[in-house]
Amino acid sequence: MARSERDVTRRGRDIAIRIPRNAMVIVRVLVVVVVALGAIVGIGAIASANAPRTAANAAELQLQQGAAERDIERAYEQAADQVAKVRALNLAIGAAQADQIANRAITDLKTLRHSAFLKLAQEHGLSGADADAYAVSLEGRYTAAPVTKQPSPTPVLLAPRYYAVVSRMSELAIALTDQAVAQLTAPASQAPQPSPSPSGSARPTPTPTR
Amino acid sequence: MRLAAAVIAGAVLGGVFFGAVFDPQALPFVGTERIYAVFLLDGQAYFGHLDDSPFSGTIVLRDIYYLNDATKITTDLPVGLVKRGGELHQPTDVMYIRRDKVLAIERITLTSPVGQAIATQRALDRATTAK
Numbered sequence: 001m002a003r004s005e006r007d008v009t010r011r012g013r014d015i016a017i018r019i020p021r022n023a024m025v026i027v028r029v030l031v032v033v034v035v036a037l038g039a040i041v042g043i044g045a046i047a048s049a050n051a052p053r054t055a056a057n058a059a060e061l062q063l064q065q066g067a068a069e070r071d072i073e074r075a076y077e078q079a080a081d082q083v084a085k086v087r088a089l090n091l092a093i094g095a096a097q098a099d100q101i102a103n104r105a106i107t108d109l110k111t112l113r114h115s116a117f118l119k120l121a122q123e124h125g126l127s128g129a130d131a132d133a134y135a136v137s138l139e140g141r142y143t144a145a146p147v148t149k150q151p152s153p154t155p156v157l158l159a160p161r162y163y164a165v166v167s168r169m170s171e172l173a174i175a176l177t178d179q180a181v182a183q184l185t186a187p188a189s190q191a192p193q194p195s196p197s198p199s200g201s202a203r204p205t206p207t208p209t210r
Numbered sequence: 211m212r213l214a215a216a217v218i219a220g221a222v223l224g225g226v227f228f229g230a231v232f233d234p235q236a237l238p239f240v241g242t243e244r245i246y247a248v249f250l251l252d253g254q255a256y257f258g259h260l261d262d263s264p265f266s267g268t269i270v271l272r273d274i275y276y277l278n279d280a281t282k283i284t285t286d287l288p289v290g291l292v293k294r295g296g297e298l299h300q301p302t303d304v305m306y307i308r309r310d311k312v313l314a315i316e317r318i319t320l321t322s323p324v325g326q327a328i329a330t331q332r333a334l335d336r337a338t339t340a341k
Contacts, residue, residue, distance in 0.1 A: 048259075048261075048272075051243065051244075051259060052242055052243040053243055053332055054242070054243045054320050054325070054328075054329045054332070055329055055332040055333040055336060056326065056329040056330040056332070056333040057333075060326055060329060060330060060333075061330060061333055061334075064326075064327070064330045067285075067286060070286075071283075071284050071285050071286070072284075074284040075283075075284040078284060122338075123334055123338070124334060124337055125337040125338060125340070153286070154286075155286035155287050155323075156286050156287075156323070157286075157287055157289070157290075157291055157323035157324060157326070157327045158285060158290060158291065158327060159291065159327045159328070159330035159331040159334060160275065160290075160291050160292050160293040160327070160331050161331055161334045161335075162330070162334075163278075163280070163285065163290040163291060163292065164292075164296075166283060166284065166285055166290075167280070167283050167290060169284075170282065170283040170284050171283075174282070
């Protein structure tokens, strides 16, 4: 083969496979950067997924549970106490009607407390009859020894799940109490009249007449 | 010789820079759980796991809790801890906070009331998940 022919062939082959040195450097740097970024992101994700998460032990759980129970009971006792105080006032409505309103409010509050204790039981894994037995036992315990008569314990910041139960209990207890108080303190004109006045006058005379 | 000196100088400068920027205790795979309190300029505070990349204009908080007013609720304390996610818009468990709105960032101790409340929440989550 003549020399000029060999040159042409080589040149043609060189053009086909030639990659500039700068391009190779850029490609290598890009590969390193991509691998490094992938490693950083991957390590970050693994570290985040495997970050230690502390969970409370049995003693801490018991402390929180006791605090939540007390808070629920306190909400009940405060509400019931308020209803009883208002009932003890000299009300415009009749005594029988006032008793009926107060008793219904107390019954509703007891039902509410029972529901709150049931929810509390569910939060720490009890269900069905176990949860009901737990609620009944708490009600018995607090009926025998009300929270308001016990010494103040160390304050506990409740876990969000417990706090949600206590918060809801408090809100509903306040709503029930407000409703009962509004009914108890309603003016006589809004309350049902026991019987019409014999004289035919709706307003009684201020001084007794003989 | 010059190359070795340059490498050593680069390593020293890099060490000084990263030592000033990074908290060694914040490195992954090291130590116990790290929960941070992020106090914002508007007075709000959030607690959670912090991703604080120094090269970003935002910090990232995950597993987020905050304090709620509980003065009308019969709890021992006038505040309650709430887990973020139950709001009306039900945000996902990540919050991006603009760095210029942050007043302070503190690492909280796990034995603090907030730390114990969060630990209890996890235990309750596990108890109900296991059922």
